[in-house]
Amino acid sequence: MNFKAILEVIKNANSIVISAHTNPDGDAIGAMVAMGHLCAYYKKSYTVLLEQSSKAFSYLLKGCHYAFDLKDTVDTFIALDCGNLERLVGYDAYFDKAQHTINIDHHISNTKFAQYNYVDAEASSTSELIYRLIKEGNIPVNVEIAKALYTGLLTDTGGFRHSCTCPSTLLAVAELIQFPFNFSELYEKILCEKSLATAKLQAKAVEHMKQMNKPGMYLSYITSEDIARSEASKEDIDGVVSYLKTIKGTELIAFIYPKGTDSQTYKLSMRSNPPFNVAAFCEQFNGGGHERAAGATLEGTLEEVLKHVQDATCAFMES
Structure with missing residues (x-):
């Protein structure tokens, strides 16, 4: 075409x-x-x-x-x-x-x-x-x-x-x-520029950040309570994952946060360095995007979604 x-x-x-x-x-x-x-x-x-x-x-x-x-x-x-x-x-x-x-x-x-x-x-x-x-x-x-x-x-x-x-x-x-x-x-x-609410959410996301199965692979999240305490809007969340990716040594970051007020629906946002194709990874959750920046939506409790993403990431990296 x-x-x-x-x-x-x-x-x-x-x-x-x-x-x-x-x-x-x-x-x-x-x-x-x-x-x-x-x-x-x-x-x-x-x-x-x-x-x-x-x-x-x-x-x-x-x-x-x-x-x-x-x-x-x-x-x-x-x-x-x-x-x-x-x-x-x-x-x-x-x-x-x-x-x-x-x-x-x-x-x-x-x-x-x-x-x-x-x-x-x-x-x-x-x-x-x-x-x-x-x-x-x-x-x-x-x-x-x-x-x-x-x-x-x-x-x-x-x-x-x-x-x-x-x-x-x-x-x-x-x-x-x-x-x-x-x-x-x-x-x-x-x-x-960033709002004070975004800065607060970035701090919380760093606090929740943990290494997955390999060095440089990290998983992080924020909760509905974090968003409420920060008096944040949806737009205040947008810059969090990119900030996490700038932390030295981060090769891949998976960031999870609630979608709206629905406590059973979460957004997954991912960033990576080569050779990690996060668009291919997110396709298994009916998501997608770019090789280095992609996302998806998942259903479940926060604990279930975190475990699902971590297990899927480990399996993806070993395949």
């Missing part, structure tokens, strides 16, 4: 919905917003469908048509940064009813679930793929597109530190930062 075919579908669409994986991050939101502006360029009616409003990336939503639910049917559904249909939690029914479906993603675990699929696991981010799409269509970049794509590139490369960063990534950034927005301020805000 090439970008020309995808652009033709968009040009011929009447109404378009754009969505991404559950709990959208900077890359997902940046890609969706940029795609929305692409649709607007073609004078197409579109809605960026968000699971929730993200305070961290709310600056991208100004001038973008977004909603948390839909009343009308749409003929074209564009899924971005989403590895499988199950990750479109709550919005898969809209996807199923759409006449045309498009899937653009960079996750190695992507199942190519749409009619039109563009998946490049070598790309730094889905935002970089949207940048390519915009260039393919000779669509003029404006400051809102530049800001959105820069956000996606910045977040999924960890500030251009991760191995997914390549020359094409930095060439895209070189063009984007020519537009009049304060890119250094965004860098500081997105990657360096």
Whole structure:
């Protein structure tokens, strides 16, 4: 599948919905917003469908048509940064009813679930793929597109530190930062600033951190009580696993935390160094992601989930 075919579908669409994986991050939101502006360029009616409003990336939503639910049917559904249909939690029914479906993603675990699929696991981010799409269509970049794509590139490369960063990534950034927005301020805000609640949760996660079967393999968690005592929101949890990965000697970290108020549902977030493929590991729990960053959702008590993940990790490393 090439970008020309995808652009033709968009040009011929009447109404378009754009969505991404559950709990959208900077890359997902940046890609969706940029795609929305692409649709607007073609004078197409579109809605960026968000699971929730993200305070961290709310600056991208100004001038973008977004909603948390839909009343009308749409003929074209564009899924971005989403590895499988199950990750479109709550919005898969809209996807199923759409006449045309498009899937653009960079996750190695992507199942190519749409009619039109563009998946490049070598790309730094889905935002970089949207940048390519915009260039393919000779669509003029404006400051809102530049800001959105820069956000996606910045977040999924960890500030251009991760191995997914390549020359094409930095060439895209070189063009984007020519537009009049304060890119250094965004860098500081997105990657360096943290809330007091996040700092408290990081301290708790370090306290709970323990080595698994091999040196460098660690398991950590936080509890509902930890979150309540820290007065933390869901967004305050997002930076914890990356912080744990920065601890010297850590080759793999599995971090577990409660999903919402449901005491029987937990999120697993993993980070690793080569050669540990955490995307392949998370697939056994119907999760996925990247080779070095992936996640999944598990059911059970905290003790059951911790034991399940530890046993599965040990078995995975020995296989």
